[in-house]
Amino acid sequence: MSIENLCRKHTSLTDEDIQQICDLSKNLQMIADLSQANVFIDCPVQDGPHAVVVAEASPSTGSSLYKKSVVGQWAYEMYEPAVARTHQTGEPTIRNRAITQEGKTVKQSVVPVKNDQGKTIGSLIMEQDISLQLRHENQLRALSHTTEHLSETLMGMTEQGSLISDLIQEALFLVNRKGHIVYANTQALNLLGENKGQEVPVEDQLEFLRDLDYRSHVVHYEEVRSGRKTLGVKSISLRKDNRRIGTLLMIRDVTELREKERQLMVKSTVIKEIHHRVKNNLQMIASLLRLQMRRTRSKEVKSIFQESLNRILSIASVHEIFSNTGLEEVEILEMMKKIGAKLVVNGQPDKEIEIAFTGKPIILSSDKAVSLALVVNELIQNSVEHAFVDQPYGRIGVHLEPLGYEVRVRIWDDGYGLPTERNEGASLGLQIVRTLVEQDLAGSFSIFPTTKGTEAIVQIPLEEG
Incomplete structure (x- = not known):
């Protein structure tokens, strides 16, 4: 049923009022999209404080609060008091919580729609789902109750000895609101040493606490230096009836842990530097080979030099990755892309050769990565040099x-293909591949002609044994 028909059937609005409601409804979808809320127009019915829904819109980029349309349904005063109030007083009701006809809790805002004479002829209603907000409020309420129970339990430890607290590795202090220690477990007493006293504030006994801002936080963690030790201090504010009644302090010696982390960082830096120097040395050797290669006029000698250069640079690529990451592992798909790109650029400058890499990233240890780099270098180099002899x-x-x-x-590759009678032993590159795969990598290697060219398969275990 149209807005006009609904208004004529259920309300006492004039033709001008109905036209104003119809004009407003044309902007309803834009309002719903801008506010990301369900939007309705309700008009007061002829008899009683109730209203009827004459138009609705839900956000086009989100889900609606309602499974079915509510146009034509009545909004009874008992269930929609904010709407009834706005129709009766002409005043808006903003951010009111309400229950929808389908039982959902929403944040509801109602503003009056008035004609030229200032009479309220309807209301524009915006409803937003606050289920997530309510869930968070309930979680915070439950957390507050839990904190109070925790406070009571911990304070109960001061009245009698607790075996559980003595089994905790951290030094455990219960401090009252005045800052005095009311309970300390065995580890805490050891930390205090000779400075034991309940009448003395905890900050006077543990001076490193003076620099910590733990009183203004519900939960706080910070590491401090105390002499030669590094201590991790965690504080939890204990509350009851929304009042702070004390603080739980848990202090742990993390000196050994931080020292190990420091040593690992130093080791990582040293490893990166070693790989960086190895890469630089290999590139220097490659530069010397290039200089020597330029001095010869023999194409065969130049080809041998180029093959040696490629092998050296493929190993250098692996060490370059290690020098950037500082790890003893390498992602081999990235490694193969570096090697392949250099081979295609330097291999046959007079030919247009495309190379594509596919597959999933796989991590390999450094020793296997170097061997696999040489294998990939030889096989791609073999294709670049021999597959496209008569092809541009x-x-x-x-x-x-x-x-x-x-x-x-x-x-x-989609090149010339392997000759019918080939001698693998005559190819140094293929000899290197088979030796590295079978002996260094404990894997298998095969190479064979296909209908479109040549294919080589290398299969190796990820882990030894």
């Missing part, structure tokens, strides 16, 4: 695939 362009693909406790590397 070509494609090379590298796919990395995890297989349980193993990893498979597939390298293929």
